[in-house]
Amino acid sequence: MPNVRLALAQTNPTVGDIAGNSEQIFTVVCDAAAQGANLVVFGEMALSGYPIEDLSARPEFLAEASNAIKSLAERINNFGLGEVAVVVGHPRAIAPGDPDAGEHEWSIAQNTASVLLGGKVVGNYAKHHLPNYSVFDEYRNFVPGDELLSFDHCGLRFSTVICEDIWQDGGPVAKIGEAGTDVTLILNGSPFELDKIARRVELVQHLAKTHNCAAVYVNLVGGQDDLVFDGDSFAVDRQGNEVARAESFKSDLVLLDIRTDGVIKQITPPRLHPASEIESVWHALVLGLRDYVEKNGFKSVILGLSGGIDSAVCAAIARDAIGSDAVFGVAMPSRYSSDGSITDAEDLANRLEIPIRTEAIENFFQSFQGQLQLADLAAENLQARIRGVILMGLSNAEGHLTLTTGNKTELAVGYSTIYGDSVGGFAPIKDVPKTMVWQLARWRNEQATKAGEVQPIPESSITKPPSAELRPGQVDQDSLPEYDVLDEMLELYINKHRSASQLIEAGFDPATVSRVIALVDRAEWKRRQGAIGPKISGMAFGRDRRLPITNRFKSH
């Protein structure tokens, strides 16, 4: 007989929906208890959703969270589960929350993990290291804690910490060993990012070995605006061996038996995990879109289908996320659209089994040009903006969320028309470089073949030279380097903070370096007005990269 049957409760909360998230937590506790669990551990802020941003400064929000935690403890106890310990993350007010307090008193809450037992909150741990880099503003929103929480349960000693606490040195984590901890419980709200999963495991292994304890890492799952929590909760034993792992990109409940002699065994069957980085990215994008749609109460999405690779991949992601019936395609050919573009768009819609309608833009274009006589770039942008008007008109009339299909490369160099192809509430591939868009398309088609299904993306959308088709014979490489070169330059300049001279040292053509960097810098104002979309890289456009618009600095 094990001492503790521990459940890793990997849930998908919705930010601000404290009642709904409480219900979800209660249901999962009941489910875990029915499977014999006597300790259930949830992710960071599972009660409120995460990140709550400046909701942390609203006293009535904090009061609601505080009441919900107490009610949850009582309800679990009243349901006869008072002997099950539940560890759950939530925001906890530490000041009365005077709304007249100055800005310096904004932080009135702590990012907290509470232990519920016997109908009561028997312990609170407040996160010590508050991440304030990348997409995180926790030093803005919370007051740090300073004390480790340790508690005994069923013959074992547990200590509790939260997410960033294990990514930085010092703080309560340093006291885990001296507290005599058998098992460290780590509550996380750790968003998906390429290459991040291995890093998490390394950190937890290091913690286990340093403090001679087992460790359980419970992450959230689900999309929240520009973040996708991938789940991937796991556990390691005292030697740092991985002994359990939950699903990626899905809610999950994983049960472990932990004996006092240190032996840990996963009770629930092993889960399958993505076999490649590209597969992970696909699932992240699908989950990010699905949750944005569902959590915001949309029933369907609409997007322009140009026959090109970006809109094809976005449509396939949308179909995988919310089903064929909920994805509406619109072909908006112009005088410059090739026949291939129109047939590729139709082919895509057939493959995905989504409706497509055609709204030619020629009449509108002539109507505007008859009066405005725009030339060159202004005329090219006009076409894109007419398409924006059509999509938003249909979105308003029929209630669809509009998707904008720009990729990261395009956003980086500003090759999009603001209020044109950029219209929409969500941008599924905004953090995906063009070269990875092609990889995703090929990967998704291969999966279809393996499953004996129709390949969703037309081969010709993958292989033809990319073009905006806004003037005769235009292709992207008329004015940009080849995409494999461009993406490598952008990776260095944007993600790696490399300077112009470092790019030149790395072998890129000086004139091209200078031109590409100028394009990136100049497009800041457009990116600032862009739709949100799922972050998959270490440096996504948006709150991950905060630069002035008015900025005369030129990298050299």
Add this chain to the structure above:
Amino acid sequence: MPNVRLALAQTNPTVGDIAGNSEQIFTVVCDAAAQGANLVVFGEMALSGYPIEDLSARPEFLAEASNAIKSLAERINNFGLGEVAVVVGHPRAIAPGDPDAGEHEWSIAQNTASVLLGGKVVGNYAKHHLPNYSVFDEYRNFVPGDELLSFDHCGLRFSTVICEDIWQDGGPVAKIGEAGTDVTLILNGSPFELDKIARRVELVQHLAKTHNCAAVYVNLVGGQDDLVFDGDSFAVDRQGNEVARAESFKSDLVLLDIRTDGVIKQITPPRLHPASEIESVWHALVLGLRDYVEKNGFKSVILGLSGGIDSAVCAAIARDAIGSDAVFGVAMPSRYSSDGSITDAEDLANRLEIPIRTEAIENFFQSFQGQLQLADLAAENLQARIRGVILMGLSNAEGHLTLTTGNKTELAVGYSTIYGDSVGGFAPIKDVPKTMVWQLARWRNEQATKAGEVQPIPESSITKPPSAELRPGQVDQDSLPEYDVLDEMLELYINKHRSASQLIEAGFDPATVSRVIALVDRAEWKRRQGAIGPKISGMAFGRDRRLPITNRFKSH
């Protein structure tokens, strides 16, 4: 003979333009020295502009700033001014700036004030309190310092601190008295905000009295994206009496003589200051727009003139900012435009002496509707989006910056069409509630009358009931409370963090409270894609108020 002739150098730097700002600093030092100054004090980050945001993480930017400070010291010395002490703010790298360093090592610089003397940097002070609330992210961008910098010059002892250091307790400021300080030099990058100027003076008076020293507060001036630095640099003596004040909203150089016996005298003539809050706001909006235009290299602006009060006030601000020749108005009447609207728009253009052209939208509207047959709200939005297409087409063709004319009340409740009337790179009145838009119009007209000039804003634009004119007979109050009531509710809910029940307690109608709050919450996605504009309140939309889009919390 005074011991020290001190110059408050209130400059308007441009973010990222280190070469240009260095030149500006050198010129001002020469000018001050020519007037006998032997100590010249600049604002926070006068060398780099402020705020630099994530430029703080770019090693080549920090290297350029570091070289510029050394060159500046040498150049001043070589010019024969080695005996003039110059105190100037800049970002200073404290780590080699390894671009492969993890996110936790992003902060590699300090917000620094350096003392230049005899061709050398003779002292550095690093800001201790890093504001990380409201629009500020300094804990993200900088490493705090911990040591007061004190130095002797011409028989007096000076100590140096930076901005936020005097707004919070503890830190180096606490040691000013024991350091034997005669004069504290406070370098600031403090943006304009209603009611803030008096607060600054109180803090500095408190500092002077606490530490028995005189104090000199030097602020930046100028617009930077959504911030407007108002200048208003000042000095107080040991008793806390204000003894000097620089211009509001203009670059300035104010000279003081400081004797060892504590007597301070302003040498430069006294400046005139705004007589009212509304006058300050007007100047802030004018400066914010002018600097956005000039610092981003635009020559002109374009905006739609509807005949309504918002576009009239924006046009008048633009005329005051960059002159009649650089402001282009476009009237875009529809079938629902009243005759009055068209004549009011023309009247405005005549009063401002700006060109106006008319682009009726009827043909475009019919063209779209012939194909799309949109009804109700979708048809209303269509009209606004056609106007957006026209404005952006003309902007692209002629190179104007497009102004979007929405006010804060409208942005709060989402009464604007995204990609329609919201198009543009800058939003002059985005932080101005509707009731204040009227006040500004009346104030500006009164000023014109006092100056014997034509009133810029047609009386009928001020007095007629506001209407979007997107359907027959529509007025704003069909679906919104009266603006004075609405603005009061929004002030409480948004600026003061009051809850729904607190609004109801304050006497507002419960159903209206619930409806208005729902409108505000639901419009978050639109605001996120909006143009930047000058912050004048304690809580501007944008980086001042960071809330999730996906957010089911309802205030109660």
